[in-house]
Every structure is written in C-alpha cells, then in structure tokens.
Amino acid sequence: MMSDRLFVYGTLMRGYDHPMARLLSSNAEFLGTASIPGRLYLMRHYPALVPSEDPDEHVHGEVFRLHRVDEVLAQLDDYEGCGPSDQRSEYRREISQVTLDGGTELDAFVYYFNWDVARLPRIVSGRFQPEAFSG
Template sequence: MSDYSEETPFLFVYGTLKRAFDNPFAKKLRNASTFLDEGTFPGLLYRISWYPAAIYLPESDSRVQGELYRMHAPRQTLKLLDEYEEVMPDWKEGLFVRKIIKVLTGDERTFSSWAYLYNRPVDGLETIPDGKFNG
C-alpha cells in the first residue's frame, strides 16, 4: 500500500524508466527530474516479460540495482508515472504499488525514495540474480 501522505522528491527506478531506455515515459522522467546517482535497495528482482518487477525486502542480502532521480514537480511526475506503472486508487488492484523505501547510492548515502514495487505473487517468475535489469 502507498502512503501518499508522505512526501519526498526522490524516485528510484530499476526497469524501463532507466536512462538506457527510450520509451516515452522514460523520456518524460528525464525531462521532469535530475539524475542523481546509481543505487540499490534490499530485495529481489524478477523478469515479468519485457519489464522487471521488484520486491522490497528490508532484511535481504540481495540488492535491486537502479537509478535515483530528484523530481522537479513530484506530484505531477508521479501522477503520470502511476498510470504507466498501473497503480490503482484501490492499491489491491494495481499491478504495482508506489512506496517510500530506503535507497543506498554508490557513494553510500541513504535516501527515502519513492519506488514502484510489484503487487502480485512472484511464484514461478524468473529471478534476475544480479538485481540488474538490462532489457
């Protein structure tokens, strides 16, 4: 479940919104934010099909790799990206949920950041062992 009462200008992405991707939503994110650093969070990454899905597991030794951004207008940017990530008003119905999690950057700084986390069972899904999605 997302706690929309919390606020942070940071967004962590680990899939098709990263800089290496050229889809319209990745371009919109780049135009509406500033890339800060690469980072990780504790959890597991799965391949769904042409996109990945992450599960946040605070006690895990496994890490999900991605990129941290500072959004210029967080509310507007998140509203647009919620549509792309299929976040629903009733969080139980969404493919993903947006939550604030702790992200560790390459220079060892910790950020409270929004991230889109998978909201479906992961049984039978292919794990991406190194936690890095390349397409």
C-alpha cells in the same frame, strides 16, 4: 510523508528509448546510481521488484529528484498500473530507503510489484538489462 525522489530499476532508467523514460529525464534531475534491498523478477519484458529482508539481496537502479512531483508521479502511476486504493493493481508505490553507490542513504519513492512472483524467473544479479531478455 512526501518525497521528491524516485528510485527506478527498469525501463525508466537513463538510456532507454521509452516515452516514460524521456518524461522522467526531462522532468527530473539524476542523482546517481543506487541500490535497494529486494529481489528482482522478470515479468514479460519488464522487471518486478519485491522487498527482501535478506541483507545480501539488492536491486540496482537510479535515483532521480522530480521537479513537478505530483504531475510526474500521476503519469508514472498510470504507466505502472499503480492504483492508490486498488489493492489488485500490478504495482504499488511506497517510500523506501535507497543507498547511493557512494553510501549515502535517502528516502525515495519505489514501485513494488504487487502480484505473485512464484512463477516468474528471478533476475539473480538484481540488474535489469533488457537486451539480455530480448528475442
């Protein structure tokens, strides 16, 4: 199954002065803020999302519709350290159901953290705010 949508929850969100955030904003249409079932952890200076079966655990982010899907995803996969066949890669990209703030559900690609989170600090709010972790 293919999707042209991408859910982002970290440094790829709007307003970040980051080359990959700029790549995304110039090659995608912002569809809205959204959430996904999951738990968020802090991996150094960026967030790590893992799936959750708990209906009370959500991670908040943004959904974009990609214009040149294959090209943009290839660059983002490289940035995220996401390998299609290497199971040891830091992230894996999967299609999951996300819910727009208005309640609409849609499928989108999501980068899930692929390593152990046991020693990582949890971001209980489910919202990544890098200024809260700087310094």
